[in-house]
Amino acid sequence: MAAYVPVRWVAPLLYGVVLVGGLYYQAAGLGEDSGPSVDRSVGFVVAIGALCALEAVGGRRPTARVPLLLARCALIGAAVLLDSSGLSQVLVVLLPFTAYFAFGRATALALGALCPAALLTSYLLTAPHWYRDLERVSDLLMLSVGLVLALSMAAVAVGEQRTRRELEEYAARVAELSAATERNRLARDIHDSLGHHLTAMSVQLEMASEFRALDPGAAQRALNEARHSVRLALGDVRQSVRALRDEAVRPTLSAALADLAHSGGTRPSVTVEVTGDEDGYGTAELTALYRAAQEGVTNARRHARATRVTVTVLLAEDGARLVVADDGEGFAPNATTGGFGLLGMRERVQLVAGSVDIASAPDSGTRLTVTVPRRKAARR
16 A cells, blocks of 8 residues: 555644643642652653654655654653643554554554553553543543544545545546647648658659650659649648647648649549538548548559549538549458558548448459548437
8 A cells, every 4th residue: 555644734733732731731730749750841841852853754754654653652652651641642543543644544443443442451450440430431432532533534634645646647647648649640640741742742753753854844744743742741731730729720621632633643543523511520520531532542652553543522411431442453451451541541530430441452453431420420
């Protein structure tokens, strides 16, 4: 069990009350005898001072639990013996009170039961008819009541500290998960935006290099397309910065897909068809559809060696369906682990309660299907 911190003001307050009460009792001569000796009074003051110093040491060395408990028992016993007023007996309640924080409930309850048992044993040995003495019976009852109150206060304080620690741990886990989620989101954005445009620029620059001597016009067109991809990449960067500043503009899916079709040059041919109304679809849903289409088109351009890519979007009242099909080389979906692009696409679609299906085979092209529920339908 992790050690908890006792309520700091309880012990010093009791020590001060007992010290003042004991000294007043001795100075006023309220006892039956002529008065205590000077040595006894000095010893009583030293015992209370040592208890105060022990509390300060315990605050700096909380791991020394057993030595602190034993020293506290010895000093409280000395104070009780040296105090002629009997007021020091109230300090006994500090033993189970502090033990509750250091050792837990079981040890505190054991000490709490031991204290009245020890007092009762002393009565049995020194006063056989103690139960007829009102003062002794009152002392036993008051000690029992004080122990109950002290243990109750300790239980409440430990429960409050435990709850605070759990809240701090929960807050730390939430912060860690939030940071991981934000890192994943930034990774998806970088891959889907800059990665796509860098891929297009790489293809266009390779074309310009290949046709530089054979067809200068084609090479120039490829360079122009590369410059266009650079402008699109800068636009995506600005859009990402606006999103980080909560200034994101709601995307228009049809316009974004049209730009996607014309951003990669003439190879392969990309056709886009969007049917339906975008109203009712949130930014997250439309972004997931666009990024999925972008990933499908980028893979067709970079890996599939396709000559034709079709992007079809159906925006219905209950949900949207995106299909990206190409006539490229294809692959075996069960035999590939997939890259960051497919992983990020699946994460985006799952965040909006959608699904992803990839149908492909060698020499048979690839068909990517993404379904996303409409916002109202998802709420139902």
